[in-house]
Amino acid sequence: MKKAVFKQIDGNSINYWMLLALLGSFALAAVGAHFYMEHGGHYVTGMNNQIVWGLPHVFAVFLIVAASGALNVASISSVFNKTAYKPLAPLSTLVAIALLSGGLMVLVLDLGRPDRLIVAMTIYNFKSIFAWNMIFYNGFFLIVGVYAWTMLQRNLNQYSRIAGFTAFIWRLALTTGTGSIFGFLVARQAYDAAIMGPMFVVMSFSFGLAIFLLIVMATYKWTDRPLGDATFNRLKNLLGVFVAGVLYFVVAQHLTNLYATEHHGVEAFILRDGGIYTQLFWYGQIIMGGLIPLALIYHPTTGKSRTAISIASILIVLGGLIQMYVIIIGGQAYPLELFPGKEVSSSFFDGVVNSYSPTLAEALLGIGGFAVTLFMVAFAVKIMKFLPESLADEAVDPHHTK
Amino acid sequence: MMSIRQFAKHLVVLVGLTALPMLSNAGELGPVPPKAKANASDTTKCVEPIGEMRKNHMEFLLHKRDETMREGVRTKQHSLTECIACHVTPNDKGEYARFGDDEHFCSSCHNYAAVNVDCFDCHSDLPEDASNKLRSSKNPHQNMTEGGKK
Amino acid sequence: MSNSEQTNNYRRKFLAQSAAVAGLAIAPGIILNQVAHTKADADKVTDATRWGMLIDTNKCNKGCTDCVTACKTENAWGMGETHSSKEQQAQWIRKVTITDKQTGHVQSLPLMCQHCETAPCVDVCPTGASMKRADGIVQVDKHICIGCRYCMMACPYKARSFVHEKIELQKPTAPRGIGTVESCNMCAHRVDKGENPACVEACSKAEHGAMIFGDLKDANSAISIELKKHGGEQIRADLGLNTGVRYQGL
Ligand code: SF4
Ligand code: SF4
Numbered sequence: 001m002k003k004a005v006f007k008q009i010d011g012n013s014i015n016y017w018m019l020l021a022l023l024g025s026f027a028l029a030a031v032g033a034h035f036y037m038e039h040g041g042h043y044v045t046g047m048n049n050q051i052v053w054g055l056p057h058v059f060a061v062f063l064i065v066a067a068s069g070a071l072n073v074a075s076i077s078s079v080f081n082k083t084a085y086k087p088l089a090p091l092s093t094l095v096a097i098a099l100l101s102g103g104l105m106v107l108v109l110d111l112g113r114p115d116r117l118i119v120a121m122t123i124y125n126f127k128s129i130f131a132w133n134m135i136f137y138n139g140f141f142l143i144v145g146v147y148a149w150t151m152l153q154r155n156l157n158q159y160s161r162i163a164g165f166t167a168f169i170w171r172l173a174l175t176t177g178t179g180s181i182f183g184f185l186v187a188r189q190a191y192d193a194a195i196m197g198p199m200f201v202v203m204s205f206s207f208g209l210a211i212f213l214l215i216v217m218a219t220y221k222w223t224d225r226p227l228g229d230a231t232f233n234r235l236k237n238l239l240g241v242f243v244a245g246v247l248y249f250v251v252a253q254h255l256t257n258l259y260a261t262e263h264h265g266v267e268a269f270i271l272r273d274g275g276i277y278t279q280l281f282w283y284g285q286i287i288m289g290g291l292i293p294l295a296l297i298y299h300p301t302t303g304k305s306r307t308a309i310s311i312a313s314i315l316i317v318l319g320g321l322i323q324m325y326v327i328i329i330g331g332q333a334y335p336l337e338l339f340p341g342k343e344v345s346s347s348f349f350d351g352v353v354n355s356y357s358p359t360l361a362e363a364l365l366g367i368g369g370f371a372v373t374l375f376m377v378a379f380a381v382k383i384m385k386f387l388p389e390s391l392a393d394e395a396v397d398p399h400h401t402k
Numbered sequence: 403m404m405s406i407r408q409f410a411k412h413l414v415v416l417v418g419l420t421a422l423p424m425l426s427n428a429g430e431l432g433p434v435p436p437k438a439k440a441n442a443s444d445t446t447k448c449v450e451p452i453g454e455m456r457k458n459h460m461e462f463l464l465h466k467r468d469e470t471m472r473e474g475v476r477t478k479q480h481s482l483t484e485c486i487a488c489h490v491t492p493n494d495k496g497e498y499a500r501f502g503d504d505e506h507f508c509s510s511c512h513n514y515a516a517v518n519v520d521c522f523d524c525h526s527d528l529p530e531d532a533s534n535k536l537r538s539s540k541n542p543h544q545n546m547t548e549g550g551k552k
Numbered sequence: 553m554s555n556s557e558q559t560n561n562y563r564r565k566f567l568a569q570s571a572a573v574a575g576l577a578i579a580p581g582i583i584l585n586q587v588a589h590t591k592a593d594a595d596k597v598t599d600a601t602r603w604g605m606l607i608d609t610n611k612c613n614k615g616c617t618d619c620v621t622a623c624k625t626e627n628a629w630g631m632g633e634t635h636s637s638k639e640q641q642a643q644w645i646r647k648v649t650i651t652d653k654q655t656g657h658v659q660s661l662p663l664m665c666q667h668c669e670t671a672p673c674v675d676v677c678p679t680g681a682s683m684k685r686a687d688g689i690v691q692v693d694k695h696i697c698i699g700c701r702y703c704m705m706a707c708p709y710k711a712r713s714f715v716h717e718k719i720e721l722q723k724p725t726a727p728r729g730i731g732t733v734e735s736c737n738m739c740a741h742r743v744d745k746g747e748n749p750a751c752v753e754a755c756s757k758a759e760h761g762a763m764i765f766g767d768l769k770d771a772n773s774a775i776s777i778e779l780k781k782h783g784g785e786q787i788r789a790d791l792g793l794n795t796g797v798r799y800q801g802l
Contacts (some may be wrong), residue, residue, distance in 0.1 A: 040635065041717035041730045048639035049713045052701040112699015112714060112731030115520070119696045123679050130678035130702050184676060186791060187708030336710055338621040338663075338787060339650050339802075346663070348710065349639065425580035471693050474685060474744045483724040524694050524729030526722045537721040541631040 004388040004395065006152070011222045011382035015126055016222075023375040030368020033361040034109040042112065047361050049118040050354035051332045056110035058324045059366030062207065063103030063373065064137075064178055065200055066320070067249060068171040069095040069208020069242075071144065074151075075171075078164025084396060087388040088216065089164075093148035094386050095212050095377055096171075102373035106366055114160055129180050136174040143167050152385060175204045182327065189266035190331030190374075195256060199249040206242035206358065210316040214237060215377060217310055220391060228393035236309050240297040243316060247290045250323075262337070269334045269353075270326065277330035280322050289319010433514040436499075439488045449479050459485075463521075474537050482521065487529045501527035557693075590746035602669075602688040602796065603738055604768040605752065606775050606784050607661060609763035609801040614660040616642075619763065622643050622754030623664075626739060627726035636718045642713035642728075644736045645751060659801070662751065662763070664736035665690060665711035666787065667796030673703035673712065682733075688768075688796050691737035699731040711735045733735050768796065 009016075018124035037045055073092035108114055124131040125291040147167045150160040179200025182191040213235050220227040254271065257263040270281055279301055293312040295302075302308035334355045344351030381387050388395070449455070450462065453499050466480035478484045489507040492498050499505035501522040506515055508527070512519060526533040589599070620709050623642075623645045624630035633641045645664035651657070667690045673682040674690065681697035684690045692712075704712045712735040719729050725741035739749035743765075747753070752763040766775035778784075784798030 006783070038731075042714065043633075043635040043637070043640055043716040047714075048637065048716075049704070050710075052704040052714060072599065074731075112701070112733070113697065116696065116698045120698050120700075123696060125677055125680040126704075127675045128678045130676060130700065134678065148737065181702070182632060185672075185705050188705065189790070202623050332705075338648075338709065341653055343651040343653060344648060345645045345651075348643045348646040348648075349647055349661075350646075350710065468693060469596075469692075471695070472685065474591070474687070474740065475595070476593040476744050478593075478740070485722070510590060523718070524722065524727040524732065526720070526724060526727075528721065530724050533723070534641045537628065537632070540721070 001028065003231045006387060007092070007389045007392070008383065009219070009381050009387060010386055011378075012347060013150060013221075015045070016378075016382075018379060020375065023371045023378065026364075026371030027368050028076050028373065029364045030106070030109070030366075033364040033368070034114075036361050037110075037365070038114065041231065045204075045240055046356050046358045047362075048354075049351050051329060051356040053328055053332065054356060055325075055329075055358040055362040056106050056365045057251060057362060058321060058328050060103045060110070061178065061181075061328065062105040062324045063099050063106065063369050064173060065204045066207040066211055067096050067099035067103060067140070067204075068144070068178075068201075069100055069204035069206065071171050072205055072209055072238075073212060074147070074164060075168045077145075078161050079168045084230070087391060087396060089145060089160075090386045091152045091216070091381070092146055092212060093144050093151070093167075094380050095215055095373075096208070097144055097148075098373040098376035098380070099208070100137060101376060102369035102371075104137060105372055106369035109365060110362075117129070122268050125303050129177060129184050133174070133177045133181065133277065136170070138171055140174055140363050141165075148282065165320055171204075172201065175201045182331070187336060188246055188336060189263055190270070190334055192263070192303040193253060193257060195249065195253045199246075199253060202242065202245040203323070206239070206246045206316060207320040208322070209235065209239050209242055210313040214313045214317075215304060215374075216391075217313075217322070219387065223387075224391045225351035225387070226392035226395075228391055228396060230393045231391045232309075234305070237314070237317050240294060243290060243293055243297070246323075247286070247294075250286070262340075265337065266331075266334045270330055274333070274353075277333060280330070282327050284322035285319055285326055287323060288315055289358075293319070332356075433504075433510045435510040436489070436491055436505065439491055443489075449484075482525060483530070486525075486527065490527065490529055490532075492532070498528050498532050573599065577623065580745075582721075591744065593744075597687040597744070599686040599687075599688075602768045603740060604688070604766065604775055604796040605667075605738070605749070605797065606764040606778055607797065607799050608762045609659050609661045609799055611760055612660050612662065613647070613758075613762075614658070615758050616758060616760060617647050618754040618758045618760075619662045620647060621734070621749035622750040626723070626730075626742075626750035628721070628723045629728065629734075632719060632721070633715075633717055640714075640716040642715060642734060644713070644734065656700075661799060661802075663709060663787075664751075664797070665738075666709050669794035669796070670798065671793065672706040672708065675721070676702045676706040678702065687738070687743075689738050689740050689743070690735075692733050692735065694729060694734070696734060697732040701733060703733055707735075708791055708793070733756050744776060775777040787798070 045054060071092055073085050074089040074096075076090045110116055111117070120134060124134070126132070143163070144167050147160065147163040150163045151154040176197045179197040182188075183194065183196040185191040212328050215231075216227065216235070218224075226402060254267060257267050270277055293315045296308045296312035296315075297303055299308075302312075333356065335344075335349075335351050335353060338350065353383075411466075412447050438448070441447050450458075455462075462480040463482055466475075467482070469475040470481065486507075490498065490534065491507075493505070501520075502513075504510055506527060508519070508521075595609045597713075620630075627643050627644060628752075629644055645662055648661055648663045650659050652660070653704070667684075667688055669688065671684055671690050674684050676682075678700060679698055680705045681693045681695075682690070683693055699714065701714055704710075704714060712733050714729050714733050715728060716729060722728055739747075739751075742749060748765045752765040755761065755763040764775045764778060766773035768776060768779075770776055771780075779798065782800060784800050785802045786795045786798060788791070788802070
């Protein structure tokens with residue numbers, strides 16, 4: 001097999017600069033939203049003392065989870081030695097780093113005291129899974145960065161296997177850690193499940209690959225580089241498996257919860273009585289984010305259409321955001337069970353379903369996370385050799401027969 | 403142990419303090435902190451020698467803050483509450499300067515040296531009595547949670 | 553009347569009531585004890601003590617909110633947060649009404665930070681801002697709190713509030729400010745002086761005597777004697793947090 005030729009994109013077209021400008025202005029809007037929220041306090045947001053994590057967390061957790069999944073392609077090529085994935089491995093590390101940056105930016109800018117970030121970086125409470133995650137995140141940048149370097153630098157290629165393996169282990173820990181943030185909340189009925197950790201890992205596979213596939217399709221189309229069916233089909237079939245995997249875990253999560261009596265209340269809330277959350281769950285997460293993409297991917301006609309697969313990927317991303325919304329916001333909306341079997345009321349909204357209406361500022365902050373991610377990718381592929389010149393079938397696999 | 407941030411603060415303060423005599427000689431430009439209520443004792447003006455306080459008050463406060471917060475030590479030396487009680491004084495008309503005003507003891511220097519502190523995000527910038535008085539005048543029904551924007 | 557005299561008066565009253573509860577003239581012993589507990593200003597708190605509270609829901613008056621008012625006055629919250637909605641305003645302590653779905657039996661009780669021994673808030677806090685003093689009091693070190701609100705997610709009792717706007721004119725003993733999380737700290741500043749928390753004082757002043765404060769590690773303290781005699785439940789005991797605040801008559 002001949003070595004893939006990596007080359008920067010030209011990035012001179014008006015459209016390219018327009019894209020950067022658009023992404024840049026969304027990123028700036030996020031920073032503006034942040035200053036608006038920090039200036040007088042979080043009272044301008046939809047969050048309150050009952051729903052303490054709002055829309056920014058939905059975006060942040062989604063992006064962080066997707067970051068680990070975007071590394072899949074690189075992992076498959078290095079760890080499982082599948083040469084067909086090799087040409088896309090560097091891009092996969094780039095997207096992973098960019099997603100994590102975008103997610104962390106949102107997370108940090110939503111803190112009550114972002115000015116004290118230095119505290120979070122220097123003082124660790126090692127009992128806290130949050131503190132561990134901070135180490136996971138920093139390590140992720142470092143390890144994946146080194147990994148990318150070993151792939152891009154010819155004379156370091158020999159180390160890319162070991163670097164890839166380290167990155168693979170690390171990202172599994174990272175996603176499990178992110179999922180465990182919720183798993184540790186024993187008092188909250190919605191999160192108290194061991195399945196949260198592994199479920200987040202599968203979610204990361206699906207969300208990360210969907211974003212990755214979108215980026216690959218867009219860049220190859222816009223730069224007029226060939227993207228062969230072999231690569232495309234491989235990625236798309238993998239995506240289908242992951243989407244099915246997420247659905248399986250969601251079913252398993254709710255079924256196990258239905259076995260435990262103490263979880264019946266919250267299950268009924270999400271699955272049947274939760275109003276907006278129930279609708280988001282069934283229509284948004286399950287149908288739009290799961291069943292329709294699956295159909296598009298596996299249907300003989302749409303499965304071949306790149307447009308259909310783009311739509312499927314976008315739906316997976318939207319469905320994923322909705323799934324995060326249901327988990328994070330829906331889980332908090334359901335009241336804490338303080339006195340089982342009793343009706344509770346107080347001036348502090350005990351025993352009532354809490355309401356949350358996201359504000360524009362929060363939405364802008366979250367969307368800004370996506371913008372930062374895409375900006376980083378778009379810019380990096382212009383200045384560094386992340387992308388193979390051709391992903392045509394012959395270039396990827398010379399033994400390929402039509 | 404000193405964090406980078408602390409170090410930067412030190413640097414700024416040191417530079418500011420070094421520049422201070424030159425500037426004030428040049429034309430009365432330096433900060434003019436208000437006078438304290440009283441001397442700390444018959445023999446000492448403040449709880450540490452003045453020069454020491456100017457240079458290291460943040461270290462004393464930092465040390466004391468952790469002792470009080472975490473270990474329940476309630477002695478008065480180096481306590482921010484005592485600093486405020488003694489140093490933040492009313493003017494002739496009985497009015498208090500607030501943190502941020504050039505006339506407030508803390509901001510008289512901090513404004514000048516352009517060193518930001520977030521002490522007063524959580525701590526009152528006024529002595530307890532003045533603080534209480536102002537609070538009750540602002541919140542006549544202070545024992546009720548008054549409805550906010552909704 | 554000086555402050556400490558006043559306190560002693562309240563204490564006497566409260567002791568008389570708890571003695572009446574116990575049906576024993578135990579007051580002298582307790583007074584000795586309380587004196588033994590009074591720590592000098594320079595002393596550090598130690599784990600020889602664990603502060604706790606016992607709340608008798610049968611004595612707690614349904615319409616009464618004296619403990620809440622006292623806490624507001626003592627710690628200067630519940631006012632000034634004019635930008636925040638009701639859902640956003642802080643509450644350190646609240647009265648909760650619970651109604652048994654089967655019997656219709658209605659009870660009322662004050663709920664605040666339960667000062668858990670294995671406190672979830674302390675475990676999850678990334679910076680160590682949520683902390684437990686050696687004597688069992690759980691509180692937020694606002695100097696290093698980054699406002700991530702993970703502790704609020706973790707607390708089973710909804711005991712914590714996030715400050716959504718700028719605050720001014722705080723009490724020197726109760727600093728509170730924008731972007732940080734806060735909760736009941738059992739009036740650590742009063743406890744360190746040998747006084748009762750403001751809520752407990754108010755409850756006995758209102759002659760309800762529904763709250764007892766004291767050292768759980770001291771077998772002769774009023775609270776330990778009462779707990780030994782009549783027991784005291786934890787809210788959400790299934791979580792095994794060994795709370796410092798216990799309830800009777802739940
Ligand atoms: S009641 Fe909540 S805030 Fe208080 S110690 Fe327990 S977990 Fe922490
Ligand atoms: S909000 Fe503050 S106290 Fe709570 S977990 Fe975060 S840093 Fe710790």
